[in-house]
Amino acid sequence: MFGPFRASPTPPLVDIHGRPGTTLLITAGMDGDEYAPIAAAYEAAEKFRDGDFNGRLIIVPIVNIAGFEAHMSANPIDGKFPKYCIPGHAWGTSTERLIYTLVQTYARHAGLWLDLHSGAQNEIAIDCAWNDITSVEDIDARGTACITALGIDAAIREPAYRGLKTLARYGCAYVLAESEDEGTHAAYIERTMQTLGMLPGTPASRHTRTFSKTRPLRTFEEMHALQDGEVVVWHTIPTHGECRGAIAYDEQTS
Ligand SMILES: [Zn+2]
Numbered sequence: 001m002f003g004p005f006r007a008s009p010t011p012p013l014v015d016i017h018g019r020p021g022t023t024l025l026i027t028a029g030m031d032g033d034e035y036a037p038i039a040a041a042y043e044a045a046e047k048f049r050d051g052d053f054n055g056r057l058i059i060v061p062i063v064n065i066a067g068f069e070a071h072m073s074a075n076p077i078d079g080k081f082p083k084y085c086i087p088g089h090a091w092g093t094s095t096e097r098l099i100y101t102l103v104q105t106y107a108r109h110a111g112l113w114l115d116l117h118s119g120a121q122n123e124i125a126i127d128c129a130w131n132d133i134t135s136v137e138d139i140d141a142r143g144t145a146c147i148t149a150l151g152i153d154a155a156i157r158e159p160a161y162r163g164l165k166t167l168a169r170y171g172c173a174y175v176l177a178e179s180e181d182e183g184t185h186a187a188y189i190e191r192t193m194q195t196l197g198m199l200p201g202t203p204a205s206r207h208t209r210t211f212s213k214t215r216p217l218r219t220f221e222e223m224h225a226l227q228d229g230e231v232v233v234w235h236t237i238p239t240h241g242e243c244r245g246a247i248a249y250d251e252q253t254s
Helices: 035-047 065-069 094-105 137-149 162-169 182-195
Strands: 014-017 019-027 054-060 112-117 123-125 128-130 154-156 173-178 209-211 213-219 231-236 242-249
Touching: 019 035, 019 182, 035 054, 035 112, 035 182, 112 137, 112 182, 137 173, 137 182, 154 231, 162 173, 173 182, 213 231
Parallel strands: 019 054, 019 112, 112 173, 128 154, 154 209
Antiparallel strands: 014 054, 123 231, 128 173, 213 242, 231 242
């Protein structure tokens, strides 16, 4: 088949059963050109292959193979971004079907889905995480426990889009964690496993600023004209004064 209905290549997947415990799904390469998290995911698959932990660890190091091969964030088959297609659709376009399979086969059996990201090739992201509010109480509490343990600079919590609410009703919390550094992603994975009781120990606590809103960054000048309490969470590398990105802020303080 051709066009958006062509199937996406099947992603690589590692499914490791340890001792009894919770299930953690880790994905990287949802955006096909974000390489630090992809490398960290492959490393984790190697590191935990013996199953010496509590629970079940499912790792998909490159979700968007077609994007990875084309050196782009979106899936070139249908132009869609996998991270915006949750929970997917059984009869949808390539990306929607890819995500549908991932959600139905794995995510809905997981207590938490840690989705690792970095800036794409022309972008820079700070160490931050997005855990949107689903209004499913225990799921939001699990998300909070995870993001406060990550050791990040900023946590963004906006109202979740509908797909993430569906995921919450399945019993799965979704945390999207960003860093440019492979080692930081490895730390995110370990800290999340500790938080879920999969590994011994408690992650060293560190103050994380929480933001309730984001607004688009449009120009280079805007980066240097931030209000009190605002932070640039990601931006493109400026060319000719043109710059895109996102600024996080707190509704109460602005
Ligand atoms: Zn990304």
